[in-house]
Amino acid sequence: MNTTTHAYKILLATHPALRKKSDPVDSVDHTIKTLMMDMTKIMVDHEGVGLAAPQIGVHKRVLTMDIRHVHTEKPNMFCMANPEIIWRSETQSVAKEYCFSVPEIGVQVTRPEEVKIRYIDEHNTEREIHATGILARCAQHEMDHLDGIVTLDYLSPLRRKLALKKLQRMEKYQEGDAEPTGDDVTL
Numbered sequence: 481m482n483t484t485t486h487a488y489k490i491l492l493a494t495h496p497a498l499r500k501k502s503d504p505v506d507s508v509d510h511t512i513k514t515l516m517m518d519m520t521k522i523m524v525d526h527e528g529v530g531l532a533a534p535q536i537g538v539h540k541r542v543l544t545m546d547i548r549h550v551h552t553e554k555p556n557m558f559c560m561a562n563p564e565i566i567w568r569s570e571t572q573s574v575a576k577e578y579c580f581s582v583p584e585i586g587v588q589v590t591r592p593e594e595v596k597i598r599y600i601d602e603h604n605t606e607r608e609i610h611a612t613g614i615l616a617r618c619a620q621h622e623m624d625h626l627d628g629i630v631t632l633d634y635l636s637p638l639r640r641k642l643a644l645k646k647l648q649r650m651e652k653y654q655e656g657d658a659e660p661t662g663d664d665v666t667l
């Protein structure tokens with residue numbers, strides 16, 4: 481077993497938790513707000529741009545985003561519950577996306593370049609934003625997680641199979657009961 485000091489662990493895309501659709505929250509109460517704060521801490525600690533609750537095994541429609549490195553103007557930190565896309569641009573953009581749950585494997589994903597998102601913030605207030613650039617891309621990536629979709633799903637079947645094999649090897653090492661050995665490398 482892993483002896484991690486964190487209450488939460490970021491799960492790999494091979495974990496069934498990443499394939500389950502998450503449930504909407506009734507409201508942003510104390511429990512959900514605590515979840516948002518925990519997720520923000522994990523995301524910032526790992527220097528990530530976004531995190532979705534199912535990535536830490538919680539099936540609630542909650543995500544966090546931190547785009548401070550590209551947007552100094554506020555708001556640049558977001559906590560969202562029940563986010564939904566209420567408008568998407570016809571213009572699309574392609575970019576390589578990396579994901580905590582798919583380490584080291586960048587995947588080209590085509591997405592609408594701009595989206596309008598309706599969500600509930602950490603103060604339980606309903607809000608709407610017009611997201612562009614990295615924010616639009618990140619929000620759509622995290623919202624995919626809430627529906628059990630991961631970047632691997634955008635790969636061709638062959639490349640997905642290879643990527644899954646790579647992740648399965650990482651997962652094995654993460655368990656801590658199987659140290660990498662010469663034999664493992666040749667598998």
Ligand SMILES: [Zn+2]
Pocket residue numbers: 578579580581621622625
């Ligand atoms: Zn992700």
